[in-house]
Amino acid sequence: MGTERTVAVGIGAEELATADMTLNIGPQHPSTHGVLRLRLTLDGERISRAEPIIGYMHRGAEKLFEVRDYRQIIVLANRHDWLSAFSSELGVVVAVERMLGMEIPERAVWARTLLAELNRVLNHLMFLGSYPLEIGAITPVFYAFRERETLQRVMEEASGGRMHYMFNRVGGLKEDLPAGWLDRARAAVREVRSRMSDIEWIIRGNEIFRARTRGVGVLSPEAVLQYGVSGPVARAAGVDFDLRRDEPYLAYGELFGPGRPGRVVRRTEGDCYARFECLLDQVYVSLDLADACLDRLADLPPGPINVRLPKVLKAPEGHTYAWTENPLGINGYFLVSRGEKTPYRMKLRSASYNNIQVLSELLPGNLVADMIAILGSMFFVVGDIDK
Amino acid sequence: MTTSLLAAPPATPLAAGEAPTLEAFGLDPWWLILAKAVLIFVFLMLMVLFEIWFERRFMARMQNRLGPNRVGPLGLLQPIADGLKLPLKEDLVPRGVDRPVFILAPALATMPAFLAFAIIPFGPTVSVFGHQTPLQLADLPVAVLFVLAMSSLGVYGIVLGGWASASPYSLLGGLRSSAQVISYEIGMGLSFVAVFLFAGSLSTSEIVASQERIWYAVVLFPSFVIYAITMVGEVNRIPFDLPEGEGELVGGFHTEYSSLKFGMFMLAEYVNMTTVSALAVTLFLGGWRAPWPISLVDGANAGWWPVLWFMIKLLLTISFFIWLRATLPRVRYDQLMKLGWKVLIPGALAWIMVVATIRVLRNEGISTQQVFFAVAIVLGIYIVASYLWDAVRGNRRDAEEQEATAAERAGAGDSTGGDPMAGGYPVPPLDAPHYHGRNSTSKEVNRA
């Protein structure tokens, strides 16, 4: 690799022969937050080829699904993307419920929507803190974690978990929300909304941040479609697609639409700055959605929050595909059952895996310094790539 | 004023509390010189320890946290604990490094950082055991030039350390650093010229003496701004901390360093920060002279008091560094070089010309008002000209871009109609232009 001879344009009109430099970014590298590895071929400080090498964190999740029953799968499913645990377990139970043709109680639907949106805020806050950190601004991450802490406290009170909630069950939620929790959750949402401006002001309008991210790593809508990129990264490139609006699940059908709180945040530039802005604005949308869910939950009459299940839960023979708009993009669950208590096959389509593939397209031609800006703005979780 | 202490040798026409000039140096007995030299080392070491603690606590307050608060009162002993722990770590020298250079580099980075402090005046002449002596180790006729020379020497440590490590990260980090530091050093040197124009000397003690009436930061504000930017670039701190930009090049030039050698680089960084801050205080912020309302008090600039003013100013300048670090992201390398070469250096050159012209005109007896009038006209012409220039260039660039996109569209047009069965088997519908060799980087095109 290192001895590859190429011709590069040197100073002036003369052409000088130089050997390219191979640089490994990862698997142990501060900017890949996880064990993603990139093999870069450098021409001076410009990247001429980039190859993401994945699999350092492969845990065989899909194979393990096949030898676990439907209750146990949830615990595995919320681990591959540790920042969106609630949303990931949601996808599994939605798939199984669809298979069973199960109708779930209304309270469970709204509570799930609420928790999924809070989880989205948690996830986005993480990246809103870590992305500036990668570009060298160290303060926003502390603000982001203060907000995360506020929200995690209510999530923990409801579910008992701070990261891997394990709160979803086939047919609803594990248990009802604690008494008085709705008010505390509402206060937390209000608090986070009022303090979001701290993060916004310190980083959004910063000249250096703009200079680092504007027009850098521009992702075209064509590339988004070719590579199956989804989520905020795709919407920042102008692809107007959000499952919450376009193929509503849970209670999203009632939340999106004219005059309702749900909006699809979109940018057209496709650069790092647009991706960051998308994420930031989505936080506000999610907080609005959470408020709407809280209002609705307060109005709902008391009732069950789950469905009593048989001792042995068997999905009928057949197959189904459920997909959800996870914080990082579309997560798809293809479930094939032969009527056993374990699935015959459960294919997981994770958002980060597809989003990261486009790097080999996006990175060449950019500076090494831009590599950091681009990598950070692709918003991925390595566990979600490797599964 | 203790003018009665005029018991010095006849060669010193100095009273305690008076501003020393170049002639006041070189009269100290040997033990006083040695004591001062040792004191400079002790002062700088203590300053570094304090700065580390101060930076962590101060930044923590800005970030809703407490910072170190376990070791000693208010965590004050934390840097000492860290400083003891670091050298006791195992020192790894990787195989394949250039060993002598690898070991020499951290020493080469640290030493000049200490040396530069020799010419910083801490205060006026004071009495030490009956000897009248300025609170400054040495003053040279070219004192400021000496600081620049020392900071250039420090670059050797960085670039050699990067090179000797035999690692791509270190190599790139070291090269970047050297290019950055030398670029910003030019801007820094040029920002001094206006100060020399006013002070008529390169000696730090005389520059401080000439700021008795007003600080140069006020009179020569553009110079001060240029210096403030270049000093941050010179000591590799955020937003210009690219040599060790932890995201891109892991640890930059010190990726391979560990234990004491790593500590030396850190030490050099903090000492350098102290030095450029002290230089900012000396050249632009009135040195050890008391700030304005206090300076009216009789005796505020005499005896040992000035050391206090100097320390306050120094700490405020250092706080500025910390504030920057807590606020700003890192600039990109090409942006940094662009700022240095295309903004700071031409700006500094133009400012020198303006200052010199104004001074000559005033010497020739032309009033300041007329000068301002002329400057306003010149500026007006410049702004109009640059606006026109931009407008013309902008149009041309737009036209070029349009042409380019048109060509791209023409190139892309034929690729979409490709036969999906061309390779003998069905190809998935990946029909973006780059799959067919178009729109690729210029690099690939050049590959022969």
Next chain:
Amino acid sequence: MDGYFGSYLVVALLAGLGVAVVGGAFTAGRLLRAQRPTPEKLITYECGVDPVGEGWAQSYVRYYVFAYLYVVFAVDAVFLFPWATVFAAPGYGAVTLVEMFVFLGIIAVGLLYAWKKGVLTWV
């Protein structure tokens, strides 16, 4: 310790002290710390994988051009310093100013040339 070189002697003394401190620190560190090298520890760090190729790869020639530019401008600045110190003294006036304008003009042409050539544009 007086005379023109006296001050430099003082600086040299400080340098000697510095060498002693750094040398002492290195020696003390060597005596005090643990030293158990294993082959794995001595591998150059490359993000957790074995290093590919040689560390000393060829790099961009552009750094070299900046070094040249530095030499040119550092010399420029050094000429400016003495000029600035005597500038306001009696006997120097408009003629000195014009002379320096000519000098700076030549330097500026150099910078403009480098600018135009695209040397100052990084990559």
